[in-house]
């Protein structure tokens with residue numbers, strides 16, 4: 192739940208930012224010229240506005256892409272960036288060693304993310320595996336048992 196709330200918060204902030212940029216564009220850029228009674232449209236008829244809208248669209252699409260990319264490599268529990276990419280598998284020995292993939296881990300051990308580098312059957316989703324707390328509970332019980 193926290194993971195998706197963070198994603199929605201980033202989207203809302205970015206949309207607010209781009210609404211502000213649009214307001215600045217309307218305030219700064221001159222209105223398209225009018226020829227007698229005919230007023231030129233902003234997009235496709237006025238070069239300044241058309242260029243500005245293209246740049247605006249590219250920036251907005253790039254920001255959305257970066258938000259999705261950032262969210263993909265975050266821990267689903269604590270929202271920290273996943274670290275320590277480990278390559279496994281091999282391109283030339285795919286049948287023996289498995290498909291090439293990269294595994295990322297949360298620095299606090301909440302889980303691992305498997306990203307497949309080969310996708311034969313279309314887009315395959317990433318494989319997030321949550322780790323159990325069993326190993327930490329066992330260590331805590333050992334350390335508390337050792338003190339008593």
Ligand SMILES: [Zn+2]
Pocket residue numbers: 266267268269270271297298299300301302
């Ligand atoms: Zn984590």
